[in-house]
Amino acid sequence: MLSKIISCALFGIDGNRIDVEVDISNGMPAFDIVGLPDSAVKESKERVKTAIKNSNISFPVKRITVNLAPADIRKEGPSFDLPIAVGILSCMGIINIKSTEKFMFTGELSLDGTIKPINGILPMVFSLYNEGIENFIVPFENRNEASLIKGANIFPVKNINELIDFLKNNNIKPYVNNISENIQKSSSYNLDFSDVKGQENVKRAMEIAAAGYHNILMIGPPGSGKTMMAKRLPSIMPPLSFEECINITKIYSVAGLLKDKNYLLKERPFRSPHHTISSAALAGGGRIPRPGEVSLATGGILFLDELPEFSRSSLEVLRQPLEDKTVTISRAQGILTYPADFMLVAAMNPCPCGYYGTDDRCHCTDNEIIKYTHKISGPLLDRIDIQVEASQINYDDFENYSKTETSEDILKRVIKAHNIQKKRFENENILFNSQMSPAQIEKFCVLGKNEKAIIKRAFEALKMSARGYHKTLKIARTIADIDNSENITVKHIGEAIQYRNLDRNYFE
Numbered sequence: 001m002l003s004k005i006i007s008c009a010l011f012g013i014d015g016n017r018i019d020v021e022v023d024i025s026n027g028m029p030a031f032d033i034v035g036l037p038d039s040a041v042k043e044s045k046e047r048v049k050t051a052i053k054n055s056n057i058s059f060p061v062k063r064i065t066v067n068l069a070p071a072d073i074r075k076e077g078p079s080f081d082l083p084i085a086v087g088i089l090s091c092m093g094i095i096n097i098k099s100t101e102k103f104m105f106t107g108e109l110s111l112d113g114t115i116k117p118i119n120g121i122l123p124m125v126f127s128l129y130n131e132g133i134e135n136f137i138v139p140f141e142n143r144n145e146a147s148l149i150k151g152a153n154i155f156p157v158k159n160i161n162e163l164i165d166f167l168k169n170n171n172i173k174p175y176v177n178n179i180s181e182n183i184q185k186s187s188s189y190n191l192d193f194s195d196v197k198g199q200e201n202v203k204r205a206m207e208i209a210a211a212g213y214h215n216i217l218m219i220g221p222p223g224s225g226k227t228m229m230a231k232r233l234p235s236i237m238p239p240l241s242f243e244e245c246i247n248i249t250k251i252y253s254v255a256g257l258l259k260d261k262n263y264l265l266k267e268r269p270f271r272s273p274h275h276t277i278s279s280a281a282l283a284g285g286g287r288i289p290r291p292g293e294v295s296l297a298t299g300g301i302l303f304l305d306e307l308p309e310f311s312r313s314s315l316e317v318l319r320q321p322l323e324d325k326t327v328t329i330s331r332a333q334g335i336l337t338y339p340a341d342f343m344l345v346a347a348m349n350p351c352p353c354g355y356y357g358t359d360d361r362c363h364c365t366d367n368e369i370i371k372y373t374h375k376i377s378g379p380l381l382d383r384i385d386i387q388v389e390a391s392q393i394n395y396d397d398f399e400n401y402s403k404t405e406t407s408e409d410i411l412k413r414v415i416k417a418h419n420i421q422k423k424r425f426e427n428e429n430i431l432f433n434s435q436m437s438p439a440q441i442e443k444f445c446v447l448g449k450n451e452k453a454i455i456k457r458a459f460e461a462l463k464m465s466a467r468g469y470h471k472t473l474k475i476a477r478t479i480a481d482i483d484n485s486e487n488i489t490v491k492h493i494g495e496a497i498q499y500r501n502l503d504r505n506y507f508e
């Protein structure tokens with residue numbers, strides 16, 4: 001007797017269809033699983049056997065062979081427990097084989113026959129639904145997440161006996177969650193830029209960063225509010241579309257970080273790993289691979305405070321994501337790719353003690369300062385368009401706090417600038433000013449005579465590199481967009497140059 005059950009294996013954040021074939025024949029009692037199983041799949045033999053027994057069904061004393069096909073796809077994790085059990089029960093005639101044909105099955109079994117939730121249900125349903133499978137039997141606790149895919153019929157089940165009953169009597173209705181696609185208004189950040197007193201130049205730099213999707217580095221003494229401002233950056237980025245929410249949620253689903261109450265992520269992620277983080281935790285990986293911080297920040301902000309304190313190998317990890325918006329993880333079983341599309345926001349002190357240029361507490365020598373700032377490699381600095389100095393806050397900033405703009409005010413300008421870029425890059429392969437190639441810069445950042453004169457003077461005075469020159473133009477383009485100006489003017493170029501002159505002070 002042979003049965004074939006549809007299931008799914010994850011590869012990165014994509015699901016691959018797996019057919020779980022079960023054969024029961026007479027002969028020496030045995031229970032074998034073939035088809036490249038890892039140790040977790042082997043362990044599932046014990047769970048399946050015990051779960052079936054504890055559901056008051058006697059486990060067959062026969063020769064059982066399970067094949068997970070195709071063999072060349074790596075299967076990981078305990079999610080094959082349920083399809084294997086269903087295959088065995090249908091070979092035994094307890095479940096009618098015909099009744100299983102139109103479903104995909106996934107779930108971990110506990111020893112008492114309960115079906116436990118698994119990681120990655122959202123990408124599994126997403127991928128298989130796109131392959132034409134419409135009906136999904138999922139662990140009860142995964143029901144909200146699974147039902148985010150519109151059109152897919154989700155049947156949540158709690159244990160083996162409930163599942164047998166359902167396949168016999170068809171007595172469960174497809175589950176519908178109460179999330180509406182109109183999430184635009186439901187997202188609300190409780191952090192607002194109006195909380196930040198003073199630091200107008202940094203806030204302005206952040207507005208430009210958000211408007212053109214530029215990476216940004218803040219340099220300033222401790223207590224100048226660098227972290228406070230970084231945390232507020234998501235509040236001036238446009239709300240996520242439903243599709244973007246799904247894409248971000250898929251990553252968190254694979255990472256096992258979704259709580260049932262919070263099964264659709266509606267806000268831009270803000271990840272701020274500590275500088276002691278390992279390069280593996282930043283990039284992702286592990287025996288059962290998990291997305292790292294660079295992937296969990298997708299659609300939002302990766303904030304690295306005290307940038308020079310990160311290990312060289314950790315900073316090295318950032319290079320590929322900043323270039324490709326993905327991260328590739330090499331493993332014994334082959335390579336794996338996760339999305340890693342974030343805005344990098346970095347912060348650092350101007351010197352090891354933090355007070356260089358601020359007050360006479362600083363006794364750092366020139367050599368110490370150079371050693372400190374040079375921990376940040378040239379290739380990483382090359383990926384950061386905007387540099388801005390945060391100064392110490394003074395009393396007047398608190399006095400004048402009532403003038404401060406709210407995040408909503410700033411966001412309106414950011415959204416306008418995004419719309420201008422959308423139109424500009426309609427026929428290009430990019431979305432934002434920060435992504436322009438040198439050829440695109442030439443095409444979209446045409447300067448007049450006066451503007452050329454200004455940038456020439458800055459180029460010579462600041463000893464700018466070719467890259468520095470291109471970055472200045474990209475920032476100027478974004479500033480002009482915020483200003484709703486077709487042309488880049490002297491004012492825009494002048495402001496853009498300010499965000500490049502730290503190179504000379506700190507990094508050369």
Ligand SMILES: [Zn+2]
Pocket residue numbers: 351352353354355356362363364
């Ligand atoms: Zn110092």
